[in-house]
Amino acid sequence: MKTIRYAFVRSLPIMAGYIVLGLGFGADSYLTKPFHTAILIQTAKALIRRSQIYSQGAAGDAGIRKGPFTVDTLKMEGLKNGEPLNFTAREMTLFRFLMEHPGQVFTKEQLYTQVWNEAVVDDNTITVYVKRIRNKIEDDPKQPRYLKTVRGIGYMLNV
Secondary structure, three states: OHHHHHHHHHOOOHHHHHHHHHHHOOOOOOOOOOOOHHHHHHHHHHHHHHHHHHHHHHOOOOEEEEOOEEEEOOOOEEEEOOEEOOOOHHHHHHHHHHHHOOOOOEOHHHHHHHHHOOOOOOOHHHHHHHHHHHHHHOOOOOOOOOEEEEOOOEEEEOO
């Protein structure tokens, strides 16, 4: 790999070869001399902005907290009282959607469209996923406290 990279760099003009090597070793940008002060300032601002975005994400601020539940949108992880709920990807998508809209009732068709991005899916699909989520979030899934069925309409998350 290094010989290929070295051969590629050798075929470039000398200055471009150094730029490619520097960027390949992890540099974020390259500023040539003489440079314009405005370009230097904007490059520095862009790097600061990028570092702030990454540091905010690392702090774990990207999450939804409602009642005993937390959805970490960066890790795509669901928690109840700090304990992982071990959702599958589709369960997580459905739970996250309901957490983003607490207290709102959704029909099966609305959930198909919003979570599955389709208008038509097997009628039992939502019922099966709601049951799986209830088994993971409820203390007594037969007497749901959080994920409720609104008879004749659909489902809502009550937190």
